Amino acid sequence: MVIIKIFCVLCILALNFSIPVQAETQSMQDEHHHHNMTLDSSGLVMNSNDNTLPQDCDKLSRDYNIKVYAGTKYAADYPGTVFGMDQHEYQVEPCSRITVTFVNEDEVRHQWMIHGLPRYLYPGGMFHLEAAGGHSQTGTFIVPSDNKTYLVHCDMSQHMEKGMKAQLKVGKGSGDLWAIPGVSKGFIQDIYIPEEIWIYLMMVSIAGVVITTLLISSKRS
Amino acid sequence: MYTRWLFFLSILVALMCFPLQWYPMALRLQLGQWLGADEYRAPPMAKIAADTTTELPCPEDLLNWRDAQTIAGVDVRHSPGCIVDNPNAVAAFVRGTNNVSQQILMASGLTPDAVEKGRDLDGDGDPDEIHIRLEVVELNGGSPESDLPTTQYAIAPGISPGFWVFAPKMFGMATENFESSKARSMLRLPSPAIRVEQGDIVKITLENSHYMPHTIHFHGVDHPFVDEDGEGNDGVPVTSEKPVLPGSSRTYNMQPRQSGTMFYHCHVQPHVHIMMGLQGLFVVEENRPNNWLQTLNVGAGHVRVPSVAVTEKFDREYDLQYLDIDIDLNNRIQKSNDPRLITRDMHRRYDITDAKSDFFTLNGRSFPYTFRESLVVTKPDEHIKLRIVNGGSTGIALHTHGHKVTATHYDGVEAKPAARITRDVVWIASAQRVDLDLETTNDGLHSYGSGIWLLHDHQEKGVTNDGIGPGGNVSAIVYENYLQENGWPKTQGMDFNKFFTAAYYRKEVPVWGDLLNGKFSDVEFDLWMLIRLLGLGLSLGVMVALVINGINKRRP
Ligand SMILES: [Cu+2]
Ligand SMILES: [Cu+2]
Numbered sequence: 001m002v003i004i005k006i007f008c009v010l011c012i013l014a015l016n017f018s019i020p021v022q023a024e025t026q027s028m029q030d031e032h033h034h035h036n037m038t039l040d041s042s043g044l045v046m047n048s049n050d051n052t053l054p055q056d057c058d059k060l061s062r063d064y065n066i067k068v069y070a071g072t073k074y075a076a077d078y079p080g081t082v083f084g085m086d087q088h089e090y091q092v093e094p095c096s097r098i099t100v101t102f103v104n105e106d107e108v109r110h111q112w113m114i115h116g117l118p119r120y121l122y123p124g125g126m127f128h129l130e131a132a133g134g135h136s137q138t139g140t141f142i143v144p145s146d147n148k149t150y151l152v153h154c155d156m157s158q159h160m161e162k163g164m165k166a167q168l169k170v171g172k173g174s175g176d177l178w179a180i181p182g183v184s185k186g187f188i189q190d191i192y193i194p195e196e197i198w199i200y201l202m203m204v205s206i207a208g209v210v211i212t213t214l215l216i217s218s219k220r221s
Numbered sequence: 222m223y224t225r226w227l228f229f230l231s232i233l234v235a236l237m238c239f240p241l242q243w244y245p246m247a248l249r250l251q252l253g254q255w256l257g258a259d260e261y262r263a264p265p266m267a268k269i270a271a272d273t274t275t276e277l278p279c280p281e282d283l284l285n286w287r288d289a290q291t292i293a294g295v296d297v298r299h300s301p302g303c304i305v306d307n308p309n310a311v312a313a314f315v316r317g318t319n320n321v322s323q324q325i326l327m328a329s330g331l332t333p334d335a336v337e338k339g340r341d342l343d344g345d346g347d348p349d350e351i352h353i354r355l356e357v358v359e360l361n362g363g364s365p366e367s368d369l370p371t372t373q374y375a376i377a378p379g380i381s382p383g384f385w386v387f388a389p390k391m392f393g394m395a396t397e398n399f400e401s402s403k404a405r406s407m408l409r410l411p412s413p414a415i416r417v418e419q420g421d422i423v424k425i426t427l428e429n430s431h432y433m434p435h436t437i438h439f440h441g442v443d444h445p446f447v448d449e450d451g452e453g454n455d456g457v458p459v460t461s462e463k464p465v466l467p468g469s470s471r472t473y474n475m476q477p478r479q480s481g482t483m484f485y486h487c488h489v490q491p492h493v494h495i496m497m498g499l500q501g502l503f504v505v506e507e508n509r510p511n512n513w514l515q516t517l518n519v520g521a522g523h524v525r526v527p528s529v530a531v532t533e534k535f536d537r538e539y540d541l542q543y544l545d546i547d548i549d550l551n552n553r554i555q556k557s558n559d560p561r562l563i564t565r566d567m568h569r570r571y572d573i574t575d576a577k578s579d580f581f582t583l584n585g586r587s588f589p590y591t592f593r594e595s596l597v598v599t600k601p602d603e604h605i606k607l608r609i610v611n612g613g614s615t616g617i618a619l620h621t622h623g624h625k626v627t628a629t630h631y632d633g634v635e636a637k638p639a640a641r642i643t644r645d646v647v648w649i650a651s652a653q654r655v656d657l658d659l660e661t662t663n664d665g666l667h668s669y670g671s672g673i674w675l676l677h678d679h680q681e682k683g684v685t686n687d688g689i690g691p692g693g694n695v696s697a698i699v700y701e702n703y704l705q706e707n708g709w710p711k712t713q714g715m716d717f718n719k720f721f722t723a724a725y726y727r728k729e730v731p732v733w734g735d736l737l738n739g740k741f742s743d744v745e746f747d748l749w750m751l752i753r754l755l756g757l758g759l760s761l762g763v764m765v766a767l768v769i770n771g772i773n774k775r776r777p
Contacts, residue, residue, distance in 0.1 A: 039323060041334040044392050072468035080559035082432035082467050106468035108356065108428040109332075109390070115399055124399060130392055132332070133428060133470060157358045157372045157395040157408070161365060161558055162432045179365040186365025190559045 036123070042135040043109070046128035050097065050140035054118055057095035057145050064098045066090060068112055070131070070154070070164065071105035078181040080190070081163030083110070083154065088166040088181050090152070091173075094145040098168075101138045104131035111154040112137075114168060118144055147171035228767050231760040238757035240750065268743035270734050273722040276378055279303040279593060279709040287708060293321045295513070298525045301598040301701065303708035306518075310389075310407065311525050314516045317348065330407060335390040336516045342422070346511035351417055352424040353516060357431035357499070358395065358408050360384040363555040363563075370555055372396060372404045376580060377587040377686050379723025382551035384498040385431060385487075387412035389517055407519050410585030411612070412485075412501035414518035414540040416528070419480045419508040426472040427465050432560045434464030434489050435499060437473060440652060441483035441633050442503050444475035456488045464489045480507045480530075481633020482608045482654040492573045496550060498585075500612045502540050502654075505633070506530055521584045522595055527606075535658075536603040541595070542585075543649070543678070543694055545578035545613040548687070578614065581683040581693035588686070588695040589720040596710065597659070597676060597698045601668070605659040611649040617683060617694075619647045621659070623674035624698060625666055630656035643667075646679055659698065671700035673710045686726045 037046040053060065066087075074084030083106075092098055102112040112129040119125045127141040143150075147170060154164035167177050179186040194200070241249070241259070280303075289299035292312035300306065310329035313321045317338030318331045326333060332354075339350030361370040361381045372395045375381045388408050397403050417423050427437050438456030446461060448454045453462025454473055465471045487499035502521060506514055509529035518524055521540035524531075531538050550573075553566040580587055584595045599605055607626070611617050627643045629636060632654050643666070649655050660667040677684050677695040686692030699710045716735060724730050733741035 039326060039333070039392060041319075041332060072466070080561065082560050107470035108430040108468055109392075113394075126399065128393075132334075155394040155396070156356075156430055157360070157404075158362050158432055159430075161362065161371060162560060186558065188363075188365050188368055188558070190557045190562055192562075 037128075041132060043104075043129070043131040043137045045137055045139040046130075047122045047124075047126060047141070048139040049121060049127075049142055050099075052121060053142060054095070054121060054144035057142070059095070060097050060142070061093045061095040062097075064092055064096055065101070066098060067101045067103065069103045069105060070110045070112070073105065075163045078163060081181055083159045083163045084181075085112075085154075085164055085166060089183055090166065090168040092143060092168065092170055094143065094147070094171045096170075097140060097142045099138065099140045100129060101136055102129040102131050103136040104133060107133035109133065109156060110159065110164065111156060113153055113155050114141070115151045115153075116148070117141065117150070143168075143170045145171075147173055149173040149175060149177060151177060224767055224770065228764065231763040231767070235757055235760040235764070238753040238760065240753060262749075265745040265747050267739040268745050270730070270742065271724070273719075273724040273730060275718045276721040278589065278717050278721050279707050282707070293325055295526060298527075300523050300525055301704060301708055302523065302594050302596050303592070304594040305523065305708075306520065306525060307407065308525070310517075310519065311515055314389075314518075315513050315526050317516075330391045330393060330405065332390045332392050338516075343420070345508075347418065347513050349418070349420065350422050351516060352426065353415065354390040354426045354428055355387040355412075355437070356390055356428050357435055358386050358388040358404075359431060359554065360386065360404055360408065360410065360498075361551075361555065363558050365558045369402065371402060372408065373402050374404045374409055375590070376410070376546075376582055376585065377590050377692065377726060378721055379726055380580065380587065380686060382546050382548055382580065383554040384410050384551065385433075385435075385494065386410055386498045387427075387437070387485075387487075387501060389413060389519065390428065409520050410498050410582065411521055411542045411544065412499065414502035414504060414521045414542070414608075415485065416504045416506055416514045416516055416518065416524075417477065418506050418512055418514060418528075419477060421476065423475050423477070424472050425475075426470055428470045429465045429467055432467050433564065434458075434466050435487045435494065436462065436464055436471070436489050437485055438488035438491075439473065439475065439483070439485050439503060441481070441654070442475060442485070442505060443477040443479050444473070448474045458489055477505045479633070480505045481630060481635075482610070482656050483633050484610055484612070484652055484654060486612070490568050493550065493567050493571065495612065496544075496547070496573070496614060498544070500542075500544075502542055502608060502610050504540075504608060520594070523598075531606055534604060535606040537599065538606040538608070539597050541583060541607055541609045543609070543611045543613055543617050543619075544582050544585075545615065545683070546580040546582065547573075547576040547614075548579040550576065573614075576614065578682070579687045581613075581678060581685070583694040583696050588684075588692045589717060591694065591696040592710065592717075595696045596704075596708075597696065598701060598704060599659070599661045599698060600701050601661050601663055601671065603661045605661070607657040607659055608654065609647075609649060609657065610654045611651055613651060615680075616648055616650045617678040618680050619649060619676070620679040621645055621674065621676055621698060623669045623672055624659060624661070626657040626659050628655050629658050630654070661700070671702055673700075673703050673712060674698045689726050689728055690732075691720065692726065 069086040074086050075081040104110045114127050117125050129137040129139050131137045150168040152166040152168050153160040176184045287300050287305050290297050293316050295312040295315045297308040297311050309325050313329045313331050314336055318335040319337040337352040338348035342349040360372050360374040361383045364371045397405050436456040446455050455461035458464045483503040485503045487494040506528040507530035512529045515526040521542045524538040527538045550571050557563050583591050625643050625645045627641050663670045675697050684693040684695050703711050731743050
């Protein structure tokens with residue numbers, strides 16, 4: 001028990017030094033963009049923007065506050081998935097400001113990441129919330145004016161594939177993405193058939209031959 | 222009436238087209254006596270080799286990761302290989318990710334709680350409370366959006382079997398960036414080698430970020446069966462605890478009293494999960510003052526911050542992990558996306574008793590990639606510590622060219638000096654560990670001098686990629702004077718570019734196509750023989766049609 005307490009103290013210390021910084025990922029081989037981000041052991045917020053309008057917007061149209069819950073229990077409604085979110089589709093007006101609070105109810109990391117935003121405002125075209133297990137993160141972004149469907153997902157290995165995929169439609173959107181639980185089918189689909197399918201197929205084919213032969217011979221006579 | 226003539230004509234054509242080589246031997250001999258030898262006709266020409274795209278054998282080290290450098294007060298050694306570990310991550314593992322700056326965390330990609338280091342309990346100048354957090358990552362998995370694998374990781378050119386690995390806790394995307402589907406460099410096979418000090422109070426939290434249940438079993442590491450609260454601590458679902466479900470976590474506790482080279486692996490359906498890559502080295506280092514350890518060695522290989530005890534006796538240290546792969550198992554994660562179908566295919570339909578290995582890896586790569594990052598580099602008159610685990614399904618017969626090595630420890634237990642054996646083939650059974658002392662004294666016994674000396678499993682299938690050689694776990698012991706500035710060995714043999722093509726390992730490139738002006742190249746087909754065979758087929762078809770026609774006519 002003493003050890004657990006020590007680690008709690010360590011965690012608090014870790015939280016304390018997590019002042020927001022303008023971080024440069026200069027020596028990260030994997031990342032070439034300059035992100036505005038805060039990182040601590042509860043997770044991170046990347047490219048949050050609550051005041052700069054996209055070039056094509058004259059003014060903010062309105063504000064949204066979205067609370068998203070994530071965890072394996074939200075996968076219950078979608079057979080064949082393991083990781084889940086309570087919403088898989090979001091609809092907002094062009095030039096609106098969206099504040100997302102991402103609540104992670106699992107004991108592992110999860111992410112709420114949106115791609116395809118204008119790169120001059122969001123390095124890499126993304127806005128990213130990442131919550132460590134049992135934590136939540138809040139961040140804000142402003143969408144441009146065009147009708148477009150944006151990909152929202154958790155980019156941990158296999159989390160999108162196994163359920164953590166959603167879409168954000170600005171205005172009328174630009175159609176549905178593939179493989180959004182509750183919205184669209186997968187582009188590559190699993191086939192669910194009994195193991196003895198070949199026996200069934202053969203039996204049906206034989207039945208077809210027999211029935212046809214009987215019909216023809218009965219007409220002849 | 223013409224049908225009868227057509228029938229005879231087709232028989233004649235069939236006989237003429239029938240290849241001479243297929244005639245009965247007696248008939249051929251008789252014909253030869255009557256007509257003499259056949260006239261010379263040149264066999265087909267050599268095929269012009271197809272253009273194959275070659276990967277760069279040794280990509281440039283743009284971020285100077287290979288250099289010796291001091292980061293956060295940690296002296297990270299020069300790493301001589303071509304592709305090496307991120308020194309920022311190495312430093313963060315030594316100091317503890319809770320004790321380094323944001324800048325170093327950003328540069329390493331690690332979360333602040335990936336490796337937490339706490340108090341110095343015995344006052345000897347190094348931390349004794351260690352908390353490691355590991356996630357489970359799937360490499361080359363399936364997707365409902367594309368038939369290409371996701372979070373891609375190649376063990377050799379064009380070869381990407383599915384894997385599950387334990388990985389350090391990192392923030393951000395699993396891939397290099399949004400446009401890329403390649404796994405970021407720290408997400409890789411094998412699972413990281415773990416290093417703790419004898420007597421450390423160690424916590425290892427498994428944050429199961431994967432869609433299947435897993436555990437960690439600490440093979441050979443001193444740990445209690447249950448922890449202080451009576452919770453299972455052995456990682457074995459049959460006896461000590463329930464598996465850690467997707468999205469859940471469990472913390473294992475231990476304070477190892479004995480040092481040595483040990484092993485850790487998942488113990489859920491172990492015949493599948495261990496072979497999928499959920500396994501790594503676990504080293505308990507001897508207690509010394511000021512012993513700041515590199516807690517994780519990502520991808521195993523060169524230890525850039527060796528322990529105090531190792532530096533007392535050795536000049537360098539390498540972690541070597543061997544694993545063989547049955548592609549029939551590993552590719553099952555790519556065939557379906559529904560976890561119910563995947564688990565059925567992997568845990569019920571797959572039968573390991575029928576398994577046969579196709580690929581053989583050293584530190585998660587097969588030749589030629591082993592030459593990029595798993596060379597054992599040395600100078601004359603050195604002692605190198607090799608910590609070896611065989612994580613595979615069959616034993617390996619590890620052979621050192623040009624050297625006889627001495628086994629100092631078996632399964633983490635030191636052999637008495639009188640019982641030590643010096644030899645050039647070391648047998649390592651599944652899950653066994655052997656510590657080797659590689660001595661590079663040029664005395665004709667321990668070393669035959671400088672050079673590029675192969676290091677490989679001498680069971681011959683182990684030096685192939687699915688039967689194509691050179692491949693498998695072939696690496697080398699390379700003396701520094703045989704190493705180029707960029708870390709690539711000064712080989713004097715065959716052109717390596719050929720081995721850095723996916724086509725070569727798809728079996729599309731002749732193994733000696735570039736030797737002797739194409740004397741061993743692929744061959745064009747014989748057009749004349751092809752025409753004859755087509756003629757034979759056609760005339761046989763005509764005959765069959767005529768026979769059916771004749772039978773039909775005769776029917777009343
Ligand atoms: Cu997730
Ligand atoms: Cu497992």
